[in-house]
Amino acid sequence: MQALELLLNRTSQPRLQAPAPSGEALNNILQAGLCAPDHKLLSPWRFIVCADEGLRKLGSIFEQAAIKKNSSPESIERAPALPMRAPMVIVAICNYTQDESVPRVEQIASTACAVQAMQMAAIAQGFQGIWRTGWYAQNHDVKVAMDCKQEDEILGFLYLGTTPLKAMPRKPRDTAKFVETWT
Numbered sequence: 728m729q730a731l732e733l734l735l736n737r738t739s740q741p742r743l744q745a746p747a748p749s750g751e752a753l754n755n756i757l758q759a760g761l762c763a764p765d766h767k768l769l770s771p772w773r774f775i776v777c778a779d780e781g782l783r784k785l786g787s788i789f790e791q792a793a794i795k796k797n798s799s800p801e802s803i804e805r806a807p808a809l810p811m812r813a814p815m816v817i818v819a820i821c822n823y824t825q826d827e828s829v830p831r832v833e834q835i836a837s838t839a840c841a842v843q844a845m846q847m848a849a850i851a852q853g854f855q856g857i858w859r860t861g862w863y864a865q866n867h868d869v870k871v872a873m874d875c876k877q878e879d880e881i882l883g884f885l886y887l888g889t890t891p892l893k894a895m896p897r898k899p900r901d902t903a904k905f906v907e908t909w910t
């Protein structure tokens with residue numbers, strides 16, 4: 728797939744099934760994430776690749792957080808099944824480092840760039856994915872279960888897998904609505 732075609736047509740896919748990326752394909756995805764723009768090369772990120780038992784562990788973390796939060800019985804029942812919506816979930820964490828010239832927001836931005844890079848590397852290799860968060864990403868108990876420091880952020884859960892559905896080409900958006908040009 729050509730780079731520009733991918734950039735102009737990237738879409739998310741919530742309906743995902745096996746196979747998940749593995750081997751070289753998975754390594755390419757992770758390497759693409761690690762190539763994200765990164766001020767002072769702090770590498771301000773940490774990724775947890777969940778598959779098989781890892782998805783059950785993630786679901787259990789969600790369930791425990793939902794119980795502790797006094798969520799509705801329906802939400803508690805749903806929680807362990809959430810990661811099962813794909814054969815792989817990559818948790819992307821901003822692993823904040825105190826630095827005088829790289830504020831936290833920039834480290835968060837770098838990690839966000841890594842998530843999109845990983846999604847696009849997946850699509851480029853015939854997989855699909857969707858970046859999800861929900862309240863779990865902000866939840867203290869979920870963050871503790873993932874060994875986050877207080878200043879760290881869970882940027883998202885990148886669900887990855889395969890779909891038989893064909894992605895619709897994107898309609899170009901009206902650039903004039905969002906862009907002004909200074910000459």
Ligand SMILES: Cc1cc2nc3c(=O)[nH]c(=O)nc-3n(C[C@H](O)[C@H](O)[C@H](O)COP(=O)(O)O)c2cc1C
Pocket residue numbers: 737738739740857858859860861882883
């Ligand atoms: C930080 C972030 C968090 C998101 N969280 C969710 C989410 O929890 N659930 C969801 O359905 N979509 C979520 N999305 C949106 C999807 O990833 C996706 O971008 C959106 O459905 C639009 O589809 P598209 O990527 O095909 O344009 C999130 C996107 C971002 C950037």
